[in-house]
Amino acid sequence: MDQNDLTIIDAAEVRRRLDYPSCIDAMREAMRALSAGTTRQLLRTMIPLGEARTFAQMPGALGTHDMFGAKLVSVFGDLAAPGRRRHRGVIVLFEPDQGKPVAIVDAEEVTHIRTAAATAMATDALAREDASTLLIVGTGGQARTHLEALPQVRPFRRILIWGRDPAKAAALASDYSCIEAQAVEDLPEAVAEADVVCTLTAASQPVLRGEWVRPGTHVNLVGSSGPGPVECDHEMVVRARYIADSRASALDAAAEFLDARAAGLLGDDHIVGEIGEVLLGTVAGRTSADDVTLYKSLGHAVQDLAAAAHLYRSLKT
Known part of the structure; x- marks a missing residue:
């Protein structure tokens, strides 16, 4: 795969571009589609890596002819100290036409914003x-x-x-x-x-x-x-x-x-x-x-x- 085909979206870029109004709208559409059965996902799986350390995987597809991929996250609870990050991970995004990966996105920053956006969506409803x-x-x-x-x-x-x-x-x-x-x-x-x-x-x-x-x-x-x-x-x-x-x-x-x-x-x-x-x-x-x-x-x-x-x-x- 040509490296230029793969877009890397780091935490700073997520903060710049993922505004709350548009993310709230995206959460509305995602949750409507999930309940309507047009999206697919598996329950998250977790692999223990020792005391207070876990590797989690969350795969899904936005639709039969839409983006699909997975969120991959490590949670190291024993690093819970000032200045130490407990959650690190990426979202790997694939396009639906050729099935090729097109983006790797910082998962921690997306999670911070989309979790709050989903809460706002539910609160509105x-x-x-x-x-x-x-x-x-x-x-x-x-x-x-x-x-x-x-x-x-x-x-x-x-x-x-x-x-x-x-x-x-x-x-x-x-x-x-x-x-x-x-x-x-x-x-x-x-x-x-x-x-x-x-x-x-x-x-x-x-x-x-x-x-x-x-x-x-x-x-x-x-x-x-x-x-x-x-x-x-x-x-x-x-x-x-x-x-x-x-x-x-x-x-x-x-x-x-x-x-x-x-x-x-x-x-x-x-x-x-x-x-x-x-x-x-x-x-x-x-x-x-x-x-x-x-x-x-x-x-x-x-x-x-x-x-x-x-x-x-x-x-x-």
Whole structure:
């Protein structure tokens, strides 16, 4: 293959070109297509490489005659220290006519942006139109991208930020003073005031409790992407109108749902539907102003491929 045929899109180029409005649109189309069955993906597979070290593969195709490829990621949790990156990887993109690879894209930067864009897409579909207070639970990189993405879909008047380290929450709020962000220390009180709650943590035990959430709230569970770590308690899952990004993936890896099911509190039918079905109009998202809606984000190959394909095409036009 001629080396000139292969486009390399590094992290800096991803940040320059993958804007939130277009990425949110790409996530809408990807999730509609996933639920309609026009895209294909396999559940992610993980190969253990020792203590706290994993190699993950996420293959998929955007359509029979569209881009296809895979996201390949290493997760080295033992490098979790200041200045050390835990996640590294690439998205390999193939074109559909000759089946040749056409792009290699930095996966870490795409994941940061497309995860927040997918949350914004789901929030737009499920949150009340009059939602005015957003609560971000967490202070890491995903908190920053969600602070960029979510105001794209609702004109929040107040944004609250909570973290285990109050100093980090205060520093993050000061970085986003232009959107009236405010650090808070009383999490139950902040949850009770919020119209939209996003959990973006590495918590192994619940940080969000269902009893704190008032009627009409929309909740995004984003931090846990596999069995084990949970961000909310059983009550939160049981009382919510539960929408998955993918039903198959939720039944395989949505830790909060799987824990509640194992406790005998609900069955598989508690998953109302997929966000793509809500977008297609085949499943109702919110049925009343008082519904507590919950979107479980696990992340998918088709999301990464849709973002990478958008980037590739933007470079070629």
